[in-house]
Amino acid sequence: MKILRGHVLGVADKGEGDKRWALVGIQITSKDRDGFDITETIKLRVFGQQIKDGVHNSYRNLVGSEVFAPYQDEFDDKYKRISYSLAGLPLRLQEARPVQSSPSSSPVSVSAAAVAAKAV
Secondary structure (H helix, E strand, O other), X not given: OEEEEEEEEEEEEXXXXXXXXXXEEEEEEXXXXXXXXXXXXXXXXXXXXXXXXXXXXHHXXXXXXXXXXXXXXXEXXXXXXXXXXXXXXXXXXXXXXXXXXXXXXXXXXXXXXXXXXXXX
């Protein structure tokens, strides 16, 4: 499994009935060896159990947003090209946040409780 970083362009529903499948379009930007930006659209196929589970719908809600999408690639002998398949829900990176302590353990509340206990 690999991870693709890019912006969701959209989701295209394909097929009918039991033969339903979808394409998730993700636009990626990279640099060539001369430092110029190269923009490419990768179409990730979604089919089988993932269609039944609605995995593609999670990407539909993120159109225009940056995502980290797990995918698998394989060489398609019939068409002589690499095909890409979606491998799961979009990943979310954890944000660095300061640790917050609970109000009961903060020094201000402890000292306020001590003052209130002495006043009684």
